[in-house]
Amino acid sequence: MLDADLKTQLKAYLEKVTQPIELVASLDDGEKSRELEGLLQDIAALSDKIAYSRRDDDARRPSFAINRAGTDVGVRFAGIPMGHEFTSLVLALLQVGGHPSKAAPELLEQVRDLEGEYHFETYFSLSCQNCPDTVQALNLMSVINPNIHHVAIDGALFQNEVEQRQIMSVPTVLLNGQPFDQGRMTIEQIMAKLDTGASTRDAEKIRAKDAFDVLVIGGGPAGAAAAIYAARKGIRTGVAAERFGGQVLDTMAIENFISVTYTEGPKLATALEQHVREYDVDIMNLQRASKLIPASEPGGLIEVQLENGASLKSRSVVLSTGARWRQMNVPGEQDYKNKGVAYCPHCDGPLFKGKRVAVIGGGNSGVEAAIDLAGIVAHVTLIEFDAQLRADEVLQRKLRSLKNVDVIVSGQTTEVLGDGQKVTGLVYKDRIEGDAHRIDLEGVFVQIGLLPNTEWLKGSVALSPRGEIEVDSHGRTSVPGVFAAGDATTTPFKQIVIAMGEGSKAALSAFDHLIRTSAPAQATAAAA
Structure with missing residues (x-):
């Protein structure tokens, strides 16, 4: 064996x-x-x-x-x-x-x-x-x-x-x-x-913490890089993250991380956390931010409120909250989430062995999902909103070679159907002819891109129409002392290696901001 x-x-x-x-x-x-x-x-x-x-x-x-x-x-x-x-x-x-x-x-x-x-x-x-x-x-x-x-x-x-x-x-x-x-x-x-008392105890511990010099919100590649670069400057650094690793944890094969020919998301996420823990960084896991309150005066403390009722203060903040799977927002999607509606073909694909499924989305992730699923399930129907697939040509050639895959372009999914317990089909509209069509199937894999985790920042920092944090070439946001990096920002091309670079840059920009403003956090906190 x-x-x-x-x-x-x-x-x-x-x-x-x-x-x-x-x-x-x-x-x-x-x-x-x-x-x-x-x-x-x-x-x-x-x-x-x-x-x-x-x-x-x-x-x-x-x-x-x-x-x-x-x-x-x-x-x-x-x-x-x-x-x-x-x-x-x-x-x-x-x-x-x-x-x-x-x-x-x-x-x-x-x-x-x-x-x-x-x-x-x-x-x-x-x-x-x-x-x-x-x-x-x-x-x-x-x-x-x-x-x-x-x-x-x-x-x-x-x-x-x-x-x-x-x-x-x-x-x-x-x-x-x-x-x-x-x-x-x-x-x-x-x-x-x-x-049930764990959250309350965590909140009490967080309330007792002194102010940070740099507080990183988010523990993905951008957040990890920011924490390491900040800590190496010898300043008080903290990371508050809902889950360390972020979207990387949901990534299967990584083949474009420069100098590493192949790795997998969970392995990289573990390495990121281990590297951060090599430094004097206060890591606060399972913490979701709910509100950002800018400093009341130049050089003052910025406050980040958490969902558990506690709050953290810092002289500077790096926002690296990343993104999550974008949903279709059609009737039935939420009703049948994890009951046939799925977002990870690598994880859930084997449960649909011998069944009929659909993949929504014709970009690289959608076509890769259809290719992977075709080797497990009975039949795959790929539905793309645009008039043509957007995936790399090498992936499209592979997809076309598979006999148990149908491709529908100019198709808009309008409803997920079910029997109250599980998915039984979906309805899509032909965007050219306007006709509605039903497909009988047991699974729907949604692969239509990412949505930035920035809802909690509305009204605090400037966001783009897509909800991304607007940043300049130094990672600065519209709020003094607040920087941002990674998939949650307007920086183009959502890639791990880019997020790491942007996180490093944001931390260096935060350090530059600190040396041009007031005294260290401990002194500021004591004065307050």
Whole structure:
């Protein structure tokens, strides 16, 4: 199951295991069960602290448990955790085997102190780059707290279960048999839902913070670059981010990041956060900004209010709030979001195996989505609003070569149809003839670009008609001391490498602003 190179790498990791582990399998006579047994036997052969046995004591087959011998500590996978989930498997082996987590000690203590009984189930797909974070978070929680139990389920292998429970998006998490949440989640996000007092405690901590010299709002490539450049100047730097990594977390393959021939969004996002943490930067995760209040006098403090009721103050601010998937805003879209309406073909595509789907959008992202989905689903209909596709010609040639793809141009999607539980079709209008047409299908993948996360800034800084923050060549906004960078701004070409450059420039501009204004933040705060 594992090739020689992978065995060598895994063997080195397993040397960190300090407590004996049992791999307990539940199998049937199918091919996937044979594959799983081969994988588990390979793993057991790499360490004298790991034993393999087959008990067939679980209804889901193939599945297996990783148990700490003689204890009730363990995690379970239903399926074969390869692909994006192989890292989840390795971490589970290490953590069940006693290797300590790198998570913040106060967060681990919060998990240990959680009272009650929690049975989590996470549905994932092997091609989903968002799923591992959720799987790994819940696995770690189940290792730390014996009252927390978790099974990670490959939806592609348990199609009947997926359909019965109407799972149409991954990751989807159930708690005690009931829907808990969907999408990428960290331990902090999960605990915020379970521990209802966490938000209040966070707000109290934030209120007690001294003013910053540079406060970065947003943790994507632009925000990370700004934080690093500011911190390297030796000034007090903070980052308030809803989720560190931003839109990069939802990006699959990255092949145009200069000097790196290939990487993936979650991997890059992790590297960004690790790099920022190398410096003395106060990172405040799970924080959404709600209002910007400019300084009342030149050189004064700028205030950023947060949704949890707390506020932060700083001598300068870098806005790098990024963008999110643009929605069609047609009847039925919100009703069937995650019930057939999806925005990530890599994540959710495997759940539509053998079904009919549509892709909305004929740019690069839309055509790439149609190409990827064509290898999984029965049929793809791509609908483009314009009179022609806008994707690169090399992608269009690939698309035209696929026999199970139809392309409709000059088509305007007007409604998503469903039966109350899931998508059953859509309606589009022919923009040339004016006729309405219905397409029967089970999934709609929306790929029509990005929308800047700037609604909270209306009335505070100048925005373009598209809602982007207007910036000059130095990243300055219309408000003194406030700078901006990345996909939320009027800077053309929304690319990771451009966002990083713009974030660096904004931080340098903020530093230049600081040295031309008042004293350091601590002195200003004391005077106030």
